[in-house]
Amino acid sequence: MDQLGFNLKSFAECTADLVxxxxxxxxxxxxxxxxDTVRIPPWNFHRQLNxxxxxxxxxKLANKVVYNVGLCICLYDITKLEDSYIFPGDGASxxxxxxxxxxxxxxxxxxxxxxxxxxxxxxxxxxxxxxDDILIPPESLQQPAKFDxxxxxxxxxxxxxxxxxxxxxxxxxxxxxxVVDELxxxxxxxxxxxxxxxxxxxxxxxxxxxxxxxxxxxxxTLLGSISEPGLGLLSWWNS
Amino acid sequence: LEIVVRxxxxxxxxxxxxMLSNYEVYQLLMELKEKRKESVKxxxxxxxxxxxxxxxxxxxxxxxxxxxxQSPETVKEFLSAMLPHKLTKAEKLQLLNHRPQxxxxxxLMVEESEERxxxxxxxxxxxxxxxxxxxxxxxxxSSSADAEMDASTDQC
Numbered sequence: 001m002d003q004l005g006f007n008l009k010s011f012a013e014c015t016a017d018l019v020x021x022x023x024x025x026x027x028x029x030x031x032x033x034x035x036d037t038v039r040i041p042p043w044n045f046h047r048q049l050n051x052x053x054x055x056x057x058x059x060k061l062a063n064k065v066v067y068n069v070g071l072c073i074c075l076y077d078i079t080k081l082e083d084s085y086i087f088p089g090d091g092a093s094x095x096x097x098x099x100x101x102x103x104x105x106x107x108x109x110x111x112x113x114x115x116x117x118x119x120x121x122x123x124x125x126x127x128x129x130x131x132d133d134i135l136i137p138p139e140s141l142q143q144p145a146k147f148d149x150x151x152x153x154x155x156x157x158x159x160x161x162x163x164x165x166x167x168x169x170x171x172x173x174x175x176x177x178x179v180v181d182e183l184x185x186x187x188x189x190x191x192x193x194x195x196x197x198x199x200x201x202x203x204x205x206x207x208x209x210x211x212x213x214x215x216x217x218x219x220x221t222l223l224g225s226i227s228e229p230g231l232g233l234l235s236w237w238n239s
Numbered sequence: 240l241e242i243v244v245r246x247x248x249x250x251x252x253x254x255x256x257x258m259l260s261n262y263e264v265y266q267l268l269m270e271l272k273e274k275r276k277e278s279v280k281x282x283x284x285x286x287x288x289x290x291x292x293x294x295x296x297x298x299x300x301x302x303x304x305x306x307x308x309q310s311p312e313t314v315k316e317f318l319s320a321m322l323p324h325k326l327t328k329a330e331k332l333q334l335l336n337h338r339p340q341x342x343x344x345x346x347l348m349v350e351e352s353e354e355r356x357x358x359x360x361x362x363x364x365x366x367x368x369x370x371x372x373x374x375x376x377x378x379x380x381s382s383s384a385d386a387e388m389d390a391s392t393d394q395c
Contacts, residue, residue: 028261028336029258029259029260029261029263029264030257030258030259031257031258031259032242032243032257033242033243033257034240034241034242034243035240035241035243036240036241055286055287058287058289058290059286059287059289059290060240062289062290062293062294063289063290063292063293064289066240066242069242071293072293073264073268073293073294073297074267074268074271074290074293074294076267098243102259102264102267104297107329109329109350110329110333111333111337111344111347111348113304113337128300129296129297129299129300130293130296130297130299130300176347178347228347229343229346229347230341230343230344230346230347231347237341237343
């Protein structure tokens with residue numbers, strides 16, 4: 001189905017940007033239907049078309065964030081291959097491919113478990129390993145909470161009959177949280193002045209977020225909350 | 240790149256738009272890993288690094304979750320057992336992914352659980368989850384309190 005009405009044989013269309021969004025109904029991992037034109041260079045003509053295409057799609061999408069869709073993990077399957085074309089001046093073949101891709105896109109209110117990467121004034125930064133940009137802001141922590149400047153750690157001042165018992169949110173601790181918001185930023189290049197490319201999420205270095213003068217724009221950020229019974233460090237709730 | 244707006248039925252979860260359980264993603268990645276082992280020369284090229292990274296990290300994350308002990312049969316059995324409780328797809332998926340062991344976890348995953356579930360029903364849910372969904376065999380083996388404390392890192 002030619003959704004855009006573009007001329008398939010035009011070379012420019014091979015790099016057409018994403019146009020339509022996916023349905024709101026999502027889970028931690030979802031399968032997203034996509035259509036794209038894949039370019040196979042002549043030195044790969046000896047390979048099975050499906051394999052060459054799968055490799056190209058994974059090269060293009062794996063570990064990359066697609067704006068408003070999520071973090072792409074791997075190819076689920078290829079549903080349709082249209083005819084392959086060769087254009088004048090380019091020896092490669094171009095094939096329009098309908099496929100499905102596994103995408104990480106947790107739904108709002110979903111419960112996830114991750115590890116505390118580090119704490120800062122902004123809140124507690126959590127990582128899932130393959131996805132790093134999760135923040136639990138101070139107001140969404142178990143209250144009352146305070147930031148220990150010396151140790152650079154957030155502390156839940158848990159009140160018991162004997163007085164306040166400090167529970168530290170240390171690095172590396174496993175933490176259960178609820179996804180309360182998501183933020184997609186378009187980090188595509190804007191021109192010679194601001195040269196930034198969307199980095200693969202799982203290799204975003206932790207130090208970059210602390211540099212307030214040049215904030216690294218993360219294409220996909222999740223906001224979490226632990227202000228409910230059962231949320232927070234797993235060790236707090238396991239009896 | 241064009242994203243298609245359409246609901247697409249996925250195997251093992253009935254036609255409700257494109258969701259995947261952790262178990263399915265885990266299976267998919269393991270199959271892909273096996274396939275890539277066979278074609279040794281390609282996977283280290285610079286273009287394949289991203290796929291390698293995301294596969295490695297995602298498998299590492301998923302392998303700590305109860306999903307790796309599941310099978311299509313357990314998933315089916317679990318979904319049938321959940322029928323009388325009238326849970327939404329999202330809630331069933333979370334129970335499947337996390338295998339909650341306590342009432343507090345059930346309350347987190349089921350919306351308005353105080354109104355929809357009695358205490359007995361919550362206990363029933365925990366029992367079904369524990370019985371039908373396999374846990375970590377190492378963890379289940381030891382019955383001492385200490386082992387349960389250590390196992391807190393395995394629980395999701």
